[in-house]
Amino acid sequence: MTTELPPGLALQKVDERIMTLNVGPQHPGSGHMRIIVQIDGDYIVACDPDPGYVHRGEEKMAEYRNYITNIPHLERPVIHDSCNILYPYVLGVEEIVGIEVPERAKYVRVIASELNRCIYTMYWLAIYGIFLGHSTMFMWPAGDRELLIDLMEKMTGARVTHAHFVPGGVRNDLPPNFEDVCLRQVNYFEKRIKEYAAVFYDNPILISRTRDTGVLSRQDAIRLGTTGSVLRASGVDYDLRLKEPYDVYDELDVHTNVMKEGDSYARSRVPWLDMMESCNIIRQALQKMPKSGSVRTKLKPNPKGKGLNSVYKRVESGRGSLGCYIVSDGKTEPYRLKMSVGSFRNLIALPYLLKGEKLGNMPSVYWSLNYWPVEADR
Amino acid sequence: MSVIAPKFKLSEFIKSLLDNAFWILLLLVLVGIPAISILLFAIEMPVINGELLTPFLALTWIADPSRTLPIIKAFMATDIFRVMAFPGFGFAALLAAGTIFVERKMLAKLQLRVGPFYCGKVEGILQLMGDGLKLISKEIIIPAKADKPIFWAAPVMFVGAAAAFVALIPVAPGWVVADVDLGLLGVFAVIGFFPIITILSAWSANSKFPFIGGIRALFQMVSFEIPLILSLLGVVILTGTLNLSEIAASQSSFPWIVFLPVGAVVFFITMLAELERIPFDLPEAESEIVAGWLTELSGMMYGLVQLGTYLKLYAFAALFVVLFLGGWNGPMVVPPFPAEIITDGIVMGPITAKIPGLPVFTQEMLNGTLWFVLKTVGVIFFILLPRGVFPRIRIDMLLSLGWTKLIGLAFVNIFIALGLLYAGVLGPGGLQ
16 A cells, blocks of 8 residues: 655645746736746746735724724725725714714715725726836826816815715815816816727727736636626626615616626726716716705714624725625724725636736736735735 | 926026026036046147147137138048947937937827926926936846846947947948948848847846846847848849948939838838837836846946947937938938038048048038938837837737738738839839
8 A cells, every 4th residue: 555645745746847936026017916927938827816915904903993093094905995995884883883974975975985986997097008018008097097186185185095984974075166176077087088998998909918818707707706897897787886775876877887708808998987987976976966964973982883783884996895894892993893805806816817828918917807906905 | 286287488488598508507617617627638639730739729729710620520530430429329329318308208298297398497308317317326236146247248238239230320421330331231140139138138137037038039039030131122132232321322213112111111010129119018028027138137237228229229210211211312401511611631530541532521421411310310200109009019919920920021022122123113223
């Protein structure tokens, strides 16, 4: 009888054809993340994404701060999408503390959330452009983003991390004349992003580089648990703004963009289409919003949770479903706080998509997953 | 922060001009005069026409054109002038610097970039100096296990090969650094050096990213050299010579692009690939392989490679002008110079010494240079333009483009040239 070593102890047979490449961290093509790629010539044999590099322990830190002081640091994982990443937390705290939100505040939240989605998507699009070597598509979104950042600055007083959503509404009311400025800026912004199609999405080289690369079938997209634009690019019509409307989304006319191809091109196009839909939603919200009224229900200092209970709230962020699970034990701090983020759920698909692809496709497939490295590693 | 450039105001423009003039004058006074005095007094002065050139004599000569002009012309007739200043390294480096500046400005305009608009008071002129200072001030880091002599030598060899390429290009009738009979063959030979230098640099760095980038560069350069050389054969067939000056001279009535548009297109595309310009900048695809074979080069070593790249860009653009756009040929636009300025019988230096009485420069040379520079700048503009429009393509797409499409088109071009020759439309040396 031959003795066989347990699986972990046996030496792996070394294939000399295969080279291991540490793409990142501190790599122009992976951001803060490390992707361990094994290549055979120009083909990727295996890929192991390693998001644990910018670890901040956000979830653990949240257990040591009360419900209000958690706000400015919980938005850190995605500073470009800070309204959306606070959204489920604020909704959850409102339920735990038991507090109602004024009608006008709900509309302000929707406007801020959609503006932030555009700000995030523009940043994402800029990086997608430079990943494909298209420097014009890097500079244009980075410049046009300023329009919306100026709007958010008017609204919240801060340019990047707004800390605007608070339990019971939003921190401040809109400045005077904001509606007109917002409408004008958003109309111009929409006109501007339509120009991107000519230089980027209709570019023959871009199409030939992203079509039929990293194809994620409808079944695989569901099986791997992807979300957001990745899921919708594979033909699944799933958007939390429609399926589980929060705040006033059920009063607005929301459409989602679905594409069937499931390749990098579809995944890169869906967020761009979403930005136009966001502009639509902002216009509707500006029209339907009550012109006056309170935007914040006053809270006692250091609000406490009502007894032992837990709540799970989720919203549709720029990267997909973003959930927040809060357990309360009746104290002023959350007993536990966990976040389920779109980036991590989409990253799971990366090794499946990259296997067998060429090394040149790595950046285009990787970034088409609408991934934000810091968010995956909270 | 606003990304929109401010409106042009004449008063502010004049003010900025005066402002800059003041600083330049101050700089000249503070730096220029001491430097000139050191030069004049510290260096042993040459003897010209039997007189020792003392500083004071030099000052009187500067005031007297009848004395300075012969010296200038004598200097212009020497090989040193040809190699160092015009049409050699100095001219090419100046054009290369101009190319970098124009590229920055053009892309800034296209992409709403801020730096090249505002850096420095006159239209971002200080951006170039900023780039240069940054490169000079960076530390040169060499990987521990690199093959150091080769690693050091590769950037220098790159600039050397690019300069050799520049030396073969004739700028005007009689104005070329190396007038070789087999000039086009020399061009092929010089182009053949670049893949070797690239792979040497990549291999000696002993790092994975330069290795992959170097192999890619090798693939790209080798597979695009074949259509490049094939696309030039049409011109060789029609002119019956490999001498670049004769090829340029043969296009006095028609540039060859009129008869060989296919060859010109193939040459232009392969030129982009040889220059590693977008959309063919695969060897330094920064999102996958950091900077390709340049990854481990830092500081001024990287700067040297960049200089070599832009020298190469000028040389390729100039070669395109010589082969397809008629070289220096063009209508006479330079106002006629007085005969004594052009053909004063000063004979000095090895080239003119062989043929006594040859003028240092002629009216044709001046006019030819003007046309040549204009055409070259135009070609460079078209080389720069794709950078604002296209993303990068993939290595397999690039190789299939080179091996399947461009080689086929290059053969079509050869058949067109042969057809024109046998139909009797054109003969060796030009239109029949």
